[in-house]
Amino acid sequence: MREFSQNHMILILQGLGWTMALTLAAMIFGGILGLLVAVLRSSPNRWVSLPSAVLIRLFQGIPLVVVIFMIYFGIARTGYNVSPFVACAVGLSLFAAAFLGEIWRGALLAIPRAQWESADSLGMTSFQMLRIAILPQALRLSAPATVGFLVQLVKATSVCSMVGFVELMRAGQMVNGTTFDSFRVFGIVAALYLLINLPMSFAAKRLEKLKL
Amino acid sequence: MEFGVVLDHLPLLVGGALRGVLYAVGGFVIGIACAALIILGRMAWGRWVTIPSQIFVEIVRNTPFLLQAFFLYFGLAKLGVMMPGYVAAIIIVTFNSAAYATEILRSGMLGIPKGLLEAGDSLGFTALQQFRYVVARPMLRAALPALSGQFIIIMLNTSLLSAIAIPELNYEASNLASTSFRPFEVYVVVAVIYLTLSSVFAGLFALIRRRVSGSWGSERRMQDIV
Amino acid sequence: MSLIELNAVTKSYGSHQVIYDATLSIAAGEVIALIGKSGSGKSTLLRCLNGLEQISGGSLRIAGTPISYEKAKLRALRRKVAIVFQGYNLFPHLTVEDNVALAPRVTGKASGTEALKLAHRYLERVGLADKFRAHPRDLSGGQQQRVAIARALAVQPEILLLDEVTAALDPELVGEVLTVLGELAEQGLTMVLVTHEIAFARRAANRIAFMHQGRLHEVGPAEATISQPRTAELQKFLSAVR
Ligand SMILES: Nc1ncnc2c1ncn2[C@@H]1O[C@H](COP(=O)(O)OP(=O)(O)OP(=O)(O)O)[C@@H](O)[C@H]1O
Ligand SMILES: [Mg+2]
Numbered sequence: 001m002r003e004f005s006q007n008h009m010i011l012i013l014q015g016l017g018w019t020m021a022l023t024l025a026a027m028i029f030g031g032i033l034g035l036l037v038a039v040l041r042s043s044p045n046r047w048v049s050l051p052s053a054v055l056i057r058l059f060q061g062i063p064l065v066v067v068i069f070m071i072y073f074g075i076a077r078t079g080y081n082v083s084p085f086v087a088c089a090v091g092l093s094l095f096a097a098a099f100l101g102e103i104w105r106g107a108l109l110a111i112p113r114a115q116w117e118s119a120d121s122l123g124m125t126s127f128q129m130l131r132i133a134i135l136p137q138a139l140r141l142s143a144p145a146t147v148g149f150l151v152q153l154v155k156a157t158s159v160c161s162m163v164g165f166v167e168l169m170r171a172g173q174m175v176n177g178t179t180f181d182s183f184r185v186f187g188i189v190a191a192l193y194l195l196i197n198l199p200m201s202f203a204a205k206r207l208e209k210l211k212l
Numbered sequence: 213m214e215f216g217v218v219l220d221h222l223p224l225l226v227g228g229a230l231r232g233v234l235y236a237v238g239g240f241v242i243g244i245a246c247a248a249l250i251i252l253g254r255m256a257w258g259r260w261v262t263i264p265s266q267i268f269v270e271i272v273r274n275t276p277f278l279l280q281a282f283f284l285y286f287g288l289a290k291l292g293v294m295m296p297g298y299v300a301a302i303i304i305v306t307f308n309s310a311a312y313a314t315e316i317l318r319s320g321m322l323g324i325p326k327g328l329l330e331a332g333d334s335l336g337f338t339a340l341q342q343f344r345y346v347v348a349r350p351m352l353r354a355a356l357p358a359l360s361g362q363f364i365i366i367m368l369n370t371s372l373l374s375a376i377a378i379p380e381l382n383y384e385a386s387n388l389a390s391t392s393f394r395p396f397e398v399y400v401v402v403a404v405i406y407l408t409l410s411s412v413f414a415g416l417f418a419l420i421r422r423r424v425s426g427s428w429g430s431e432r433r434m435q436d437i438v
Numbered sequence: 439m440s441l442i443e444l445n446a447v448t449k450s451y452g453s454h455q456v457i458y459d460a461t462l463s464i465a466a467g468e469v470i471a472l473i474g475k476s477g478s479g480k481s482t483l484l485r486c487l488n489g490l491e492q493i494s495g496g497s498l499r500i501a502g503t504p505i506s507y508e509k510a511k512l513r514a515l516r517r518k519v520a521i522v523f524q525g526y527n528l529f530p531h532l533t534v535e536d537n538v539a540l541a542p543r544v545t546g547k548a549s550g551t552e553a554l555k556l557a558h559r560y561l562e563r564v565g566l567a568d569k570f571r572a573h574p575r576d577l578s579g580g581q582q583q584r585v586a587i588a589r590a591l592a593v594q595p596e597i598l599l600l601d602e603v604t605a606a607l608d609p610e611l612v613g614e615v616l617t618v619l620g621e622l623a624e625q626g627l628t629m630v631l632v633t634h635e636i637a638f639a640r641r642a643a644n645r646i647a648f649m650h651q652g653r654l655h656e657v658g659p660a661e662a663t664i665s666q667p668r669t670a671e672l673q674k675f676l677s678a679v680r
Contacts, residue, residue, distance in 0.1 A: 061410035063371035158276035197274035331527035336516035
C-alpha cells in the first residue's frame with residue numbers, strides 16, 4: 001500500500017486524456033456515421049432505412065459493454081489482434097452513430113416538407129438541398145439534444161474500463177488498487193467527470209431555452 | 213460458431229438476467245417514489261428542497277454509473293460506511309432512477325396548464341392536496357413515455373453492476389466467457405437476452421400507456437381544456 | 439363594516455406598476471362590476487383579492503382581517519374568497535361531480551357522500567343536474583363555465599370573484615352563464631366580476647368600477663354610471679364598446 005502521490009495524480013490525468021480521446025474519436029466517427037444513419041433512416045424506401053433502424057434498435061436494447069465485448073471477441077475470432085482501444089473506439093462510434101442518428105432524424109422530420117419540395121424549383125438536386133438548406137437547419141434544431149448526448153457519451157467511455165482500457169475510470173481503479181485511498185481517488189475521478197460534463201449539461205439547458 | 217456449450221449454460225445466464233431485472237425494477241420503483249417526493253417537497257418548501265435536489269440530480273446525471281458504484285461501495289467503505297454489494301447496487305439504481313425521474317416528472321409538470329395550478333391554489337389546497345389531486349395524474353401521464361425509456365436504460369445499466377460483484381447477466385457472462393473459451397458466442401447470446409428483455413419491457417410499457425390514456429382521457433383532449 | 443376594504447392598494451411587477459392607489463369598500467351582499475380597457479389592471483386587482491397576487495403597497499382587509507400571505511392564512515382566505523377564471527380550469531381527469539366535490543371533501547372536511555350531495559346541489563343550481571358523471575371535455579364551453587362556478591360555490595365562500603367568465607364563450611352560450619350569475623346576485627352573494635358585458639353589469643351589479651391605466655378611475659351606482667358617465671375616459675370607453 002502506498003500514499004496517494006503526484007504520480008498517481010498524473011496517472012489519473014492521463015486517464016482523463018484517454019477519456020477525452022475516446023470521446024473525440026466517437027464524436028467524429030459517430031457524427032459522420034450518425035448523419036448517414038439519420039438521412040438513410042428518413043428515406044421512404046424501407047430497404048434503405050432498414051440498416052439504420054436495426055443499428056438504432058440494437059443500441060437501444062443491448063448494453064454498450066456487451067456490444068464492446070462482442071466487437072472485441074468478434075474481431076479476435078477472425079484472427080486479428082485487436083487492441084482494447086480500437087474495440088472501444090469502434091463500439092463507442094457505433095453507439096454515438098445510433099443515438100445521434102436518432103436525434104438528428106427527429107430534427108429532419110421537424111423540417112417542413114415544403115422545403116424539400118422546393119429543391120426542384122430552385123434547380124438544385126435533392127442532395128444539394130440536403131447539404132445546403134436542410135442539414136444546417138436540422139443541426140441547429142437538434143443542438144440541445146446533441147450537446148446533451150455528449151454528456152452521455154463521456155459517461156459511456158467509462159464502460160471501456162471493463163475491457164481493460166485505461167481511461168479515467170480504469171486509471172482511478174488502478175490507483176485505488178495501490179493506494180486503497182478509495183474515497184479520495186474516486187472523489188477526484190468524480191470531480192473530473194463533473195468538470196467535463198457539467199458545463200455541457202448547462203450548455204444543453206441553455207440551448208434548449210434559447211430555442212434557436 | 214459453436215453455441216452448444218453456451219446454450220448448455222443458458223439457465224445460468226437467464227438467472228443472472230432475472231437478478232439484473234430485479235435490481236432494475238426494485239430500484240426504479242423506489243426511485244420514482246423518491247422523485248415524486250422530491251417534486252412534492254419542491255412544491256411545499258420551494259428552494260429549500262429545489263436547490264439540494266437539483267445538486268443531487270446534476271451530480272448523478274453527470275457522473276458515470278460505474279463510478280457511482282465504486283464510490284459508494286469502496287469510497288464510502290473507506291470512511292467506515294460499509295455495505296454489502298447488493299445494498300450498494302440497489303442504492304445506485306435507485307439514485308439513478310430518482311435523478312432522471314425527477315427531471316422527467318418536472319418536465320411532465322411543466323405541461324400542466326398554469327390555470328389548473330391556480331385553480332387548485334384558489335380552492336385552498338395545501339401543497340400535498342395540490343400534488344395529489346391536481347398534479348400527480350397529468351404529470352405521470354405526460355411522463356410515462358420518457359419514464360419507460362428511462363427504465364430500459366436503467367435495466368441495461370445493471371450490466372455494470374458486475375463491477376461490484378453483483379451476479380447479474382454480464383457477470384455470469386464474463387465467467388462463462390473465460391471458462392467456456394467461447395467468449396464471442398457467449399456475448400452474442402447475452403445480447404439476444406438483453407434485446408429480448410428490452411423488447412418485452414417496451415411492449416409492457418406500451419400496454420400500460422394505452423390503458424392509462426384510455427382511463428384518463430387522451431392527450432389531445434387534455435390540451436383542449438387549456 | 440365592509441366585507442372587502444382596499445386602501446391605497448398598489449401592485450407592481452418589478453419596476454412596472456400595474457395598480458395605483460386603489461381605494462374601495464365593498465359591503466356584504468354587494469355586486470361590483472369591474473370594467474375597463476384591456477391591460478387596465480382589472481384581472482390583477484381581482485387576483486389581489488384572493489391573494490393570487492401579492493399587493494405591493496396599501497392595505498387590504500377581507501372581513502376585517504388584514505390579508506396575510508402566510509400559507510395557512512392564505513388557504514383560509516381562499517375558502518372565504520373563491521374565484522372563477524375565463525378559461526374554466528376544470529380538472530380534466532375528474533368527472534364534473536368530482537370537480538365540484540373535491541374541495542369540500544379535501545379542504546372542507548366533508549365526508550365523501552356529503553361532498554357529493556353538496557356538489558349535486560350546486561350543479562343543480564347552475565342547471566347541470568343531468569351532467570354529474572360527464573367529463574369536462576364532453577361539455578360545451580358554457581356548461582364547463584357553469585361547472586367552474588359550481589366548483590367555486592361548493593367551497594361556500596363569502597365572496598365570489600369572476601374574471602371575464604363569458605369572454606371565451608360563443609355568443610349563444612353567454613346567456614346561460616349570465617342567467618346563473620344574475621340569480622346568484624339576487625340571492626345576495628357578494629360578487630366582484632370583471633366583465634365586458636356592459637348591459638349585464640348595468641342590470642346585475644349594484645356598483646360599477648371603471649379602471650383606467652391602473653387606477654379606479656370612476657366608481658358609482660351601476661345605472662347612473664353607465665347612463666351618465668362623469669369622466670371623459672369612461673365616456674370614451676363606453677362609446678367604444680357599444
Ligand atoms: N405576471 C405579470 N408580470 C408582469 N406584468 C404583468 C403580469 N400580469 C399582468 N401584467 C401587466 O399588468 C397590466 C394589467 O394586466 P391585467 O391582466 O390586470 O389587465 P386586464 O385589465 O385584466 O386586461 P384584459 O382585459 O386584457 O384581461 C398589463 O400591462 C400586464 O401586462
Ligand atoms: Mg384580464
